[in-house]
Amino acid sequence: MQVLVCRLIDRPLRPTMLKGFYHETQILSWVLSYDGLHSPDALSITAAGVAVALSEVPHSKIIVGVRVGLVGDKFVVNPTTKEMDDSELDLVLAGSDDAILMIEGYCNFLSEEKLIQAVKVGQVVFSSKPGREKIATLFLIPVCKVLPFPSTFDFVIEITEIKDAVRAICNEVEALVKKCGKPKMLDTIKLPPPELYKHVEEIVGEDLVKVLQIKNKIPRRKALTALEEKVQTILTEKGYVSKDETVGTTELVPDLFEDEDEDEEVVLDGEVDEGDVHIRPIPRKSIPLLYSEVDVKLVFKDVTSKFLRRRIVEGGKRSDGRYADGIRPINSSCGLLPRAHGSALFTRGETQALAVVTLGDKQMAQRIDNLVGDDDVKSFYLQYTFPPSSVGEVGRIGAPSRREIGHGTLAERALEPILPSEDKFPYTIRVESTITESNGSSSMASVCGGCLALQDAGVPIKCSIAGIAMGMVLDTEEFGGDGAPLILSDITGSEDASGDMDFKVAGNEDGVTAFQMDIKVGGITLPVMEKALLQAKDGRRCILAEMIKCSPPPTNRLSKYAPVIHIMKVSPEKINLIIGSGGKKVKSIIEETGVEAIETEDDGTVKITAKDLSCLEKSKAIISNLTMVPTVGDIYRNCEIKSIAPYGVFVEIAPGREGLCHISELSSNWLPKAEDAVKVGDRIDVKLIEVNDKGQLRLSHKALLPETNAENPPAKPDTGDSTKDVAASSKTDRSMPKKSVSVLKDGAAEEKIQHPKDTVGTQKAVSSSKGNTTEDTLLSQKKVKAIKRTGSPSKEVSPINKERTKKSTGKAVSSISKKDGSSLVDGEAKVG
16 A cells, blocks of 8 residues: 555656756655544645655646545545545546646546546646635645545536635645745756757667667667667767766766666666666766766667657657557467466567466455554455566566556456456455566556456456557647647557656446556646547457457356355354354364365355365255254154263264253163163164253154053063964054154144044054164063053053154055165155
């Protein structure tokens, strides 16, 4: 954030510095107080402009910064952070009382007409006539209260209320400078002698015309370097240039050098911000009537720019043969990197960007430091890399430079409006744009390549967008033109360095998503900007038409290597069941299922990230079972005993969901310890008998066991005629009322009493499962024989299994256990 604000301060101030002033100048801006409502970045531009005006630094204009938002149908000047949350436009303007020097803005497909209106609002603030008698004193410390900017006004209504806050500020600053300002260091300005321009043009004028017609960047740059050496050699042989530093009086003359301690890398043909090649004054001995080598270098650069501008205006064609509105050849392809989630290679002329998209979960989000101190994360971010090899140089690779951060942010904000919401696409999206070759407009190539890579990664974007860089030759009358500014589309690096404007615009056919303009002269007017915007719109249409021809085209589907993310909603009070004590439960689910991450929110949102669908489905099942709402009376079959405690056993009724079966609920008989009846790994049937306030489940196995009639006498020894005994018992019982329990699908038990006069009831024969022992069978036979021996009808027949499904026929239904532990009850499989 600090780097981006520093760029906002630097870009409008740089053109106001007088040419020939080579002293290093540093501006420091601190935020000493912040109210959390008024963003200090636009105010810092004004504070820096005031500081320069009061200092010894020679400059041409007083700079003021302002932010413009669009809330509803109204433009808001210097909106609060809350108003910016609802704004469709984030526009920062910087300029003087009569010109605009810098514009940077981001919007949600705002039309060119709306943008012009917004800029007019800012320009009115800059250029209105004085109308306020009183204005708060400006301090160099950025405090928003001192700026008397109006909060909101409608563009359609005549803006008479605001009457020029910024012009009034400029007037106050001018009065402050007259009272407290320091004398300007005008004597330190050293310009090359005018006659040196004539000498350089005479030596290489004709050669420059030919060299500037070379279309390719590298051969043209080599030819220009050779011409510069030729000028140095000829002027030295003629005695105009001397390397002797001991002759003459001592004075400050500029010497060209590259500061090795700076983060900025030096890149030719305008691929860096102005000022990256630093000129520091050093004590040297000047020789009368002689020129320094630095003067020759500066003059040769100026003459080259002059010839390039003349060729464009007079010849109507640029170095590569294009007309003013021409677009360089475009080629693009997707899927170059088979292992990446999405990739695209976008080439426009001699500028090429390799964009790679990586999808991840929330843990991959970028954390941002801010003034408020709250945790701020970005689920979408773009990282822009500009290696020295892209311009054929050798350089140090380290932390991202200011230029890389600024260009990456511009491309990121341009792509952001086309992304789906996190509810529809719950991924963290990272775009990495590496410039493999550069000759102008590499940030806009990142926009085009990033858009294609997003589609190749399967991100459901709203539409395709493209970016284009516009240039300008302001004074055409100097070269025989009609005086009207000449707008250039899709500028190259040399046109950027020699031109008067760098205007980057990104969007689709209908609107703009991001724009950034730097002016290298005194400023531009609104008609010039409007013309540039409309010409940029035509250029975007052309680029989008070429992007459709991408071969191979984007896949528009998720890569098999991309993680799978599923979002599910649970009851907020169930979140603790998923997390567990100290996060133990969620960690165990991750370990058991093999998913990469499980994220929970307080509103009941659960996000599961997995490598494949199988792991995802396992974790979904566990979480669903953990958060299900059990009902008392539900019966669970073939459940595994997970652990044994002195007071009972813990039974897993569903994956990840356990309940306690107390030792008193394990058997009809008294048990000294649970291990006497069961062991870990055994499977039993249980019934839910209680859910306490904490959501803990109490289960019973005894409720499903046969009920023993304590009043019956002991059974006599087995006679072997069990079949007759059962038949006799059945015959006796027909004369007595019968009670049957039927369990429905939802687990609820239904009890019915059948009288003898009713239709003959369903005879139920129950076969024991594999888990039943021989003792259980003998016990069942003894009960039947006991009934026969007494010769009296039984009060109630107690089945082995109380869960029965009601049948209207007299067919017997069996419960059959399978080898895999699942059971088929009443013709339906019950899988444990």
